[in-house]
Amino acid sequence: MKISSRFAVAVHALLAIYVLGSEYKMTSDFIASSVNVNPVVIRRALLSLKAAGIIGVKAGSGGAMPLMNAENVTLYDVYAAAGCREDNMFNFHDEPNPNCPVGKNIHSVLDPYLETAQAAMENELKKTTFAELIKNLDLLILKLCCNS
């Protein structure tokens, strides 16, 4: 099963807030038109990012703004904030037969390897800061401007 697009949506939204936030009022409707999803989906994403302390959202008047320096926010932070992280991302059958030598020990044997694999993925996400993403994005925007 794939990891929910809530993650990608939250990344997209946060990038937009960092990059366009000084130029536009970042309402859920505005962000929704960039991501191309329903505004409620964006509001839910913003709530997650807000709960994690990554952004602030003005109720009533509207608009989201960064609360953290982009160098201190990683893809993993957003992954976790979006609720995509699971304690055990590998599903396991419920009750292996304890009367079978394999069933009795399958968890002890397999779990450490699954945890290591999951950690490897998450550690990669931890390596990437939004400062780096913003830098790459800015270069692309600049290049496209000049080439056109």
Add this chain to the structure above:
Amino acid sequence: MKISSRFAVAVHALLAIYVLGSEYKMTSDFIASSVNVNPVVIRRALLSLKAAGIIGVKAGSGGAMPLMNAENVTLYDVYAAAGCREDNMFNFHDEPNPNCPVGKNIHSVLDPYLETAQAAMENELKKTTFAELIKNLDLLILKLCCNS
């Protein structure tokens, strides 16, 4: 979203086949009682492992047996065989707005990092052979026998 338990079930089944196969006839019913799921679930798992060339299954008379040396089978092989591997395990919203500088470039910016994270997880799975799992499992079985 979690990765389907089909993976863990297939690993469990294959381990059982390697470890108990010389002692018992490994029918789907027998394996199902170790994994503690419906026999049809096991048959589907065995079909996957068979299609990948990892085991052979005797139709009619019944019983599964290894076709590959445990040193040459990794967790990743079973992960892929069980159909749990996705080309892009991170879901993405369908059509980011191409008229927005962020929407236009979000894929170019984000995709490489997501692919790297996924590869990190899969590479960990590739490091573990069933020979290693069997060794660990045998040690546990032995220890539990002696302690009881």
Add this chain to the structure above:
DNA sequence: ATAGTTGTAATCGAATCGGTTACAACTATA
């Protein structure tokens, strides 16, 4: 021939997903 097993289709309920509507609460501004 018989009994046991595999291969496979069909169906089920539960869970999750993203989409959408609706509306109360809130706030800046006129």
Add this chain to the structure above:
DNA sequence: TATAGTTGTAACCGATTCGATTACAACTAT
């Protein structure tokens, strides 16, 4: 203070996937 625009949140929908289960034809060893 009234208005307009926005957020926070609940509710419901259809689609999808999951694992469980029933059923049965095809196959094979005895």
